Amino acid sequence: MAEDAFTEHRPLLFTIAYEMLGSATDAEDVLQESYLRWRTVDPATVRHPRAYLVRIVTRQGLNHLRAAKARREEYVGTWLPEPIRTAPEVSDDAILAESVSMAMMLVLETLNPTERAVFVLHDVFGYTHREIAASIGRTEVTVRQIAHRARRHVHARRRRFDSDSDAARAIVERFLLAAATGEVQALMDLLAPEIVQISDGGGKVVAARRPIIGRDDVARFVLGVIRSTAATTRVEHATYNGMPAARFLTDGELDxxxxxxxxxxxxxxxYGIRNPEKLHLADTVHPLDRGEPQPWKR
Structure with a gap:
């Protein structure tokens, strides 16, 4: 049945949509639109449901991405992807963990919509240039050129990081303890000299509107934020975008x-997200899946 096929491949389809859009909300919209289109197709005519669904999601994702690009140009402050809560096992897939990380998502944001779609489908999900060309309505030669350009752009800007692990979580715990107790040297020892702190309040709540760069400035910023935090704030550890994370709840609400x-x-x-519009799905664990490439044929 059509519904069964869509449900079976939903984690893969969501992962593609999210990596193209950087928004779980928009990704869910794309999946809803794709499902409605899929319901109009006779399943008996489709030999490879997963590949066919990927094509639908890719086209819907491109439409949404082009519209989102215009909106983000008017965004107040620094834009960060809408965070998604991921299961710990996502970190076991190095390619998947990197592809949904905040750092990579910000790099992908610098690509144009077509470059982003091509890079995601080819370098993350392993589809061939020919298969991608059939999906986005370009020639194979053109897609190959786009892929080369996008890959060069991404590799020049990507940041290296370690996936979520026990060691990484231990560093986060030491960071939170040093910040809470005001131990400046202990905090500084945990920060890389070139550390970058980015906040996203979307103009709706108080947040730094520009990135803060450098160990000294970031340490001062962190200690200032902690001092201003309400006494009723509770901290929880979690995994978001394949990275160790901390949730700060004030009076039981994610702040x-x-x-x-x-x-x-x-x-x-x-990467600090305070925009309430980006936190409303933060309690939802999103199953992610890279799947295995299949032919794009019906």
Whole structure:
């Protein structure tokens, strides 16, 4: 049945849509639209349901991405992807963990919609240039050129990080303890010299509107935030976007979320999301799946 096929491949379809859009809300919209289109297709005419569904999601995702690009140009402050809560096993797939990380999602945001779709489908999900060309309505030669350009762009800007692990979570715990107790040197020892802190309030809540770069400035910022945090704030550990994260709840409500980028035992990136519109799905665990490439034929 059509519904059974869609449900079976939903984790893969969501993963593709999210990596194309950087928004779980938009990804869910794409899946809803794709499902409605899929319901109009006679399943008996489709030899490879998963591949056919990927094609539908890709086209719907491109439509949404083009519209989102215009909206994000007017975004107040720094834009960060809508965080998704991921199961710990996502970190076991190095390619998947990197592809949904905050750092990679920000790099993907610098690509144009077609470049982003091609890069995601080819480099993350392993589809061939010919298969992608059939999906986005371009020639195979053109897709190959787009893929080369996008890959060069991404590789020049990607940041190295370690996936969520016991060691990474231990560093986060030490960071939170040092920040809470005001132990400046202990905090500084955990931060890489070139650390970048990015906040996203969307103009709706108080948040730094520009990235903060460098160990000294980031340490001052963190200690200032902790001092201003309400006494009723509770901290929970979690995994978001394949990265160790901390959830800050005030009076039982999620107030902000911080994802930690860690490399070689030091924190190299802090990604703080406070925009309430991006936190409303933060309690939902999203199953992610890269699947195995299949032919794009019906």
């Amino acid at each position: 902000w979320l911080v994802a930690f980028e860690i490399h070689d035992g030091r924190i190299t990136g802090l």
